[in-house]
Amino acid sequence: MDEIEIPHYFLCPISLQIMKDPVTAVTGITYDRESIERWLKTPAAAAAAAVCPVTKQPLPRAASDLTPNHMLRRLIQAWCVVNADSGVDRIPTPKSPVRRSLILKLVRDVSRINSVSLNGVALKKLEEIADEGEKNQKLMAEAGVAKAMVSFIVRCFKDVRNVGIDTALRILHLTWGPTSSEAKKIMVGENLDFVESLIWVLTIDAENTGLNTQALSVLKNVIEVANYSLIEGLNTEFFEKMVEFLRMNISPAATRAAIQILTETCKLGRSKTKIVEAGAVFELVEMELRNPPEKRTTELVFCLLAHLCSFADGRQQLLRHAGGVAVVAKRLLRVSAATDDLALCVLESIARYSGTAAVVTEMMRVGGVSKMCMVLQTDCAGYLKKKASGILRLHSNAWSNSPCLQVYLLTRCPR
Structure with missing residues (x-):
């Protein structure tokens, strides 16, 4: 591939590599999405107004202000196919960024009462979105997905229904980190029902290592932000139950989580x-x-x-x-x-x-x-x-x- 002359406009001005997901900034310069988004998150860019690396003009920080350059992407993909015999890997078509409106719709579907099938479909879709990376997890946290998962788990506990519990726990675990500290405290607060729900999950199937490990990890996160009145209760x-898991x-992972829960409460x-x-x-x-x-x-x-x-x-x-x-x-x-x-x-x-x-x-x-x-x-x-x-x-x-x-x-x- 070193002997092949790569068109200069296929290269990202930041990484100097072939662009996989070309996007055009408001300044008219095209970059690879990953590179320009990383640039906008650097400490230097965060300390002052972000600027275009090429033109030095002001640049909005929002990813929504980056426009996908579909024509250039197709040209790059076609060029890669033509030069495949020379060791050039084909660049897959990037997925479209997840929209906040979609996440909010899925949250509403999860929150619907007496709609088990709809709940399940929405949970699976949310899990797929969360698995795509930290960017999606942060967007989900901002949309209140963690709060929706807490409500869903408590509802399952009260209805004695465990369908979708494992998926909800995994989504909650993935979106817990990006969720703000204030939002976590509001969610947990004195919510003893949620703690009891997690204990109930631990009694569903003693042989289900994955489910129990996930529940203990979430319980550890909850105890870390719980107030004194909840712990006293x-x-x-x-x-x-915690000692039993020891x-x-x-x-x-489950053993460490149980020890950390006991350490936090003691x-x-x-x-x-x-x-x-x-x-x-x-x-x-x-x-x-x-x-x-x-x-x-x-x-x-x-x-x-x-x-x-x-x-x-x-x-x-x-x-x-x-x-x-x-x-x-x-x-x-x-x-x-x-x-x-x-x-x-x-x-x-x-x-x-x-x-x-x-x-x-x-x-x-x-x-x-x-x-x-x-x-x-x-x-x-x-x-x-x-x-x-x-x-x-x-x-x-x-x-x-x-x-x-x-x-x-x-x-x-x-x-």
């Missing part, structure tokens, strides 16, 4: 108590013992453990598990700096507030004390060394008299 059954471990004291009563600490320890998860999941596990061990009931549940302290000690210096920090937070809470003679001995026996001494010896961040040193000082008398520690390690940790 969550009952014990909610937390038991136990089931249906997929790494910021309230009442919720923290309910989470502990649901057996979360025990399940987190079991997760690490059964099959150590990937790095990111372990970091989330220890983040939740650090929160739960910051009060008495959480520490008590960790100490009741025969492998609780051992798991924390084992993960120290083995996963990441973030995990090290969180593990030290757990050990500090135990040593400072639950440091009975039996607990202090247990920390020594399972290698927790040795690991903290190793933190002082390895190339760790200064704040980690300071934290480990502080913990060791709490019970230095008991630990320094033990034959389990080597003398040269103790000399690095003065009392």
Whole structure:
């Protein structure tokens, strides 16, 4: 293809590549749509009035002001066909941009009551539009698609009808990110019905990994923007269901979402108590013992453990598990700096507030004390060394008299 002379007017002035979707700006210059739209979104263009890259004249930012150059596109496609034997790939005809009016019509169709078939057709079309890329997802978010999906899911919950639920959840997941923070808060607010709807979805089919993972991901997004009154209204059954998904471990994404939901809700004291009563600490320890998860999941596990061990009931549940302290000690210096920090937070809470003679001995026996001494010896961040040193000082008398520690390690940790 390097030997073929490409007509200069086939090339985009920005990318200098053959245009796949030529569009003409109001200045009369034709560009490839992807290139000019990217140009209009650059920080330089956003900071001041956008200008045409060629003529330097003012240029509207709206994509609707770019006119498709169909004649040039057909010429390029014909040229590509003629030169196909020389290695030139044919350029497909680009899809027309999705119109806001179409999305609004589909939203109205989804919102129609007692029209299951119409709802299904509209949902499928919205899913296809969302799958075409971020641009469509942003347009859908601006048209209120996320709000329509929330209403549809709640309606299915109240009517005990699960047709279209999986599609609605996927559309909501795809359009959630581009939706404004204010719109999210208005949608969720104190909408306990929506949370209950998602919990209901999780009970539909325990074997449907995709559906449950999608529902948990959406629930995580909802909890992140929920207000305190909604979180306070969550009952014990909610937390038991989240802990159950930790136990089931249906997929790494679902497990991470469940942990993040518990972490977000445990910021309230009442919720923290309910989470502990649901057996979360025990399940987190079991997760690490059964099959150590990937790095990111372990970091989330220890983040939740650090929160739960910051009060008495959480520490008590960790100490009741025969492998609780051992798991924390084992993960120290083995996963990441973030995990090290969180593990030290757990050990500090135990040593400072639950440091009975039996607990202090247990920390020594399972290698927790040795690991903290190793933190002082390895190339760790200064704040980690300071934290480990502080913990060791709490019970230095008991630990320094033990034959389990080597003398040269103790000399690095003065009392």
